[in-house]
Amino acid sequence: MSHIFASGKTFILPILLLVFISCVKDHSLEITPYTQGSIIISYSHKVKGETLKFDTLRYSTSTGNRYQVSDLQYFTSRISLHSLKGKWHDIKMDDGIHYTDARDSYSCSWWVKDLLPPESFDSVAFIFGLDALQNTTGRFPDPPERDMFWPDILGGGYHSMKMNLKWQNDTMPQSMPFMFHLGTGQVYASGIVNPDSIIGYVPNSFRISLPIGLDLTAGGYHQVILEMNVDRWFDGQNAFEFARYPSGMMQNQEAMFRAIRNGKKVFTVKITN
Amino acid sequence: MKREDSIFSSPGFRYVAFLLLFSITILILTSSCTKKTEPAAPFRATPYTIQIPLHFPQELNIPADNPMTVEGIALGRFLFYDGRLSGRPGPDSLMSCATCHIQAHSFVCGIDHPDFTGGHPHGLTGIQTSHFMLPMINLVWTNHGYLWNGLVSADNPQPALRNIEDVVRLVIELPSEICGDTSRTKAMIGQIKGYPELFYKAFGSSTVTEKNIARAIAQFVRTLISADSKFDRYLLGKIQLSNSELNGYVLFMTEQGGDCFHCHGGDGNPLFTTNLFYNNGKDSVFTDPFDRFSITGSAADLGAYKAPTLRNLVFTAPYMHDGRFKTIDEVLDFYNAGLVWSPSISPLMHHIATGGVRLTPSQKADLKAFLLTFTDSTFITNPAFSRPSAMPDE
Numbered sequence: 001m002s003h004i005f006a007s008g009k010t011f012i013l014p015i016l017l018l019v020f021i022s023c024v025k026d027h028s029l030e031i032t033p034y035t036q037g038s039i040i041i042s043y044s045h046k047v048k049g050e051t052l053k054f055d056t057l058r059y060s061t062s063t064g065n066r067y068q069v070s071d072l073q074y075f076t077s078r079i080s081l082h083s084l085k086g087k088w089h090d091i092k093m094d095d096g097i098h099y100t101d102a103r104d105s106y107s108c109s110w111w112v113k114d115l116l117p118p119e120s121f122d123s124v125a126f127i128f129g130l131d132a133l134q135n136t137t138g139r140f141p142d143p144p145e146r147d148m149f150w151p152d153i154l155g156g157g158y159h160s161m162k163m164n165l166k167w168q169n170d171t172m173p174q175s176m177p178f179m180f181h182l183g184t185g186q187v188y189a190s191g192i193v194n195p196d197s198i199i200g201y202v203p204n205s206f207r208i209s210l211p212i213g214l215d216l217t218a219g220g221y222h223q224v225i226l227e228m229n230v231d232r233w234f235d236g237q238n239a240f241e242f243a244r245y246p247s248g249m250m251q252n253q254e255a256m257f258r259a260i261r262n263g264k265k266v267f268t269v270k271i272t273n
Numbered sequence: 274m275k276r277e278d279s280i281f282s283s284p285g286f287r288y289v290a291f292l293l294l295f296s297i298t299i300l301i302l303t304s305s306c307t308k309k310t311e312p313a314a315p316f317r318a319t320p321y322t323i324q325i326p327l328h329f330p331q332e333l334n335i336p337a338d339n340p341m342t343v344e345g346i347a348l349g350r351f352l353f354y355d356g357r358l359s360g361r362p363g364p365d366s367l368m369s370c371a372t373c374h375i376q377a378h379s380f381v382c383g384i385d386h387p388d389f390t391g392g393h394p395h396g397l398t399g400i401q402t403s404h405f406m407l408p409m410i411n412l413v414w415t416n417h418g419y420l421w422n423g424l425v426s427a428d429n430p431q432p433a434l435r436n437i438e439d440v441v442r443l444v445i446e447l448p449s450e451i452c453g454d455t456s457r458t459k460a461m462i463g464q465i466k467g468y469p470e471l472f473y474k475a476f477g478s479s480t481v482t483e484k485n486i487a488r489a490i491a492q493f494v495r496t497l498i499s500a501d502s503k504f505d506r507y508l509l510g511k512i513q514l515s516n517s518e519l520n521g522y523v524l525f526m527t528e529q530g531g532d533c534f535h536c537h538g539g540d541g542n543p544l545f546t547t548n549l550f551y552n553n554g555k556d557s558v559f560t561d562p563f564d565r566f567s568i569t570g571s572a573a574d575l576g577a578y579k580a581p582t583l584r585n586l587v588f589t590a591p592y593m594h595d596g597r598f599k600t601i602d603e604v605l606d607f608y609n610a611g612l613v614w615s616p617s618i619s620p621l622m623h624h625i626a627t628g629g630v631r632l633t634p635s636q637k638a639d640l641k642a643f644l645l646t647f648t649d650s651t652f653i654t655n656p657a658f659s660r661p662s663a664m665p666d667e
Contacts, residue, residue, distance in 0.1 A: 055573040070573065070620045137541060142332045143416060147549075149541025151526035151534060158541075164620035177620040179528070179535075195523050248623055250528040 072102035074161035129160025129205035155184025185253035236262025316477030318342035326500035349493030360457030380409035405596035437491040467665025521643025554612035
């Protein structure tokens with residue numbers, strides 16, 4: 001019988017090996033040239049260099065209007081990084097769409113869990129608002145994105161941005177609301193603003209590209225901070241005068257066009273490790 | 274004893290040792306890699322799945338510790354309608370949720386209620402509620418807080434003020450409502466024939482607890498879904514609206530029209546409310562200690578209240594948190610020309626400069642016609658929401 005134990009030793013070793021290999025995590029999938037979850041896209045909001053403060057009439061435009069911001073919500077989409085090797089890497093997570101509510105810190109930080117190559121990137125680009133192909137009614141059934149819906153009769157889809165303001169100038173006894181809302185514009189026959197006379201729509205989302213110096217390394221984390229300089233919406237190449245649009249912007253393509261021209265210079269970007 | 278003669282070196286011991294070692298190895302192998310066997314199956318009620326209407330939100334507010342079950346909903350329906358929930362047996366001391374929440378009025382008491390003058394309910398003690406009532410429609414999709422000021426909300430630091438279950442507990446205890454003693458309520462319900470069995474079927478214990486009373490009623494309330502109004506059917510392409518209703522639709526959905534949609538939803542939000550809080554320009558001085566400001570402490574929320582759903586508007590008069598408007602026409606007149614400026618007025622009230630949206634009489638008529646397309650008569654007659662034909666002891 002002694003040979004049984006002796007042969008048993010050679011039998012037990014494979015069994016223990018089996019125990020080991022059957023229970024350990026399979027790391028083979030992690031052997032890849034790509035790095036996952038290595039960037040966090042953060043959204044910050046400034047007014048003339050200082051962090052945006054809500055509900056206080058402390059800011060002023062170049063045209064002499066004082067204003068306060070009560071709500072700031074917007075979409076960015078088709079976010080992509082451009083590598084020095086000449087390739088664009090589109091963010092695939094969440095279809096490349098991100099909703100930001102400046103009051104909600106959770107929504108101001110987007111941990112992108114895409115696989116990205118450990119390369120050097122020289123620019124980041126995105127669409128402000130939803131890309132025209134993505135801007136379809138019903139895409140977001142749930143809040144908070146749902147509450148950005150843009151009426152079908154005005155073109156459908158979603159607001160690019162809702163910035164709810166109050167403003168006042170020296171001739172006004174009190175501040176007045178202003179809804180700085182961007183989305184699909186309408187073309188009205190003979191200039192009559194009546195939904196029955198709409199003859200066409202204008203997407204109004206626009207692309208922004210910003211230079212960066214980002215060297216992604218395997219295992220490293222980098223933060224891409226997209227900084228919206230809120231004051232530039234009003235003080236860009238087209239000074240925005242609130243009094244000019246007493247009926248709001250949603251049905252005024254000229255107002256939205258003016259805002260968009262400023263909007264292309266609203267963002268700056270920073271990289272932190 | 275010589276070493277080679279020891280019992281450890283005997284062939285028999287080696288054989289036993291090998292078997293033992295082999296068995297342990299197999300045991301480790303199987304126990305380390307397989308799911309542990311569950312003990313005997315626990316109590317399990319019949320799961321109930323809410324059928325989400327095609328155009329409705331997908332995220333439901335159902336807490337993990339109170340999953341919907343057929344038995345829980347059935348129990349909740351009994352309790353919702355059983356006046357003995359007050360814990361008092363006398364015929365003048367009965368009070369349940371349904372005393373005020375009346376199905377025919379989309380679960381508000383109604384402006385013509387014989388006991389609640391003008392539609393303002395009071396509790397058993399005669400103390401009136403802080404505010405008038407909000408309709409109980411589609412609350413399973415509420416995600417920004419319950420009640421006019423959002424006191425009961427998922428982000429409330431107090432765990433006892435976070436969901437419908439907590440509203441039920443408040444209602445049972447508040448002097449302005451049932452003014453109950455939970456011990457007395459538990460004892461009362463527990464001694465009624467049939468209830469212990471229903472509690473067992475719903476929650477696996479025949480003991481009546483405050484927690485399970487609240488859980489059952491909350492489950493029932495979550496089934497109160499309205500999704501069959503004329504406008505719902507229009508959105509689904511089943512019917513067409515009249516010209517007047519379509520004109521009203523345009524006014525409802527446009528910034529230069531009535532601009533109702535920013536707070537009350539529309540084709541992109543069939544709940545007809547964002548469930549958010551706004552100062553809609555009713556007052557310039559604020560004395561209500563229970564407005565949104567009382568919750569957030571932010572001056573921007575002075576005089577702000579939840580935007581109520583507009584579903585079944587025709588059944589839910591009076592309107593606003595203080596019931597100041599008796600008819601839909603009064604509400605329309607207010608938004609048309611009665612807005613009052615204050616520092617905390619919502620920035621969405623951008624027509625404040627002209628005192629309102631300034632619609633013509635014809636436009637107001639069209640807008641009202643459209644508002645009436647939110648009427649869902651099936652909701653107020655649905656037998657699943659009504660008083661059971663017999664209570665558990667009947």
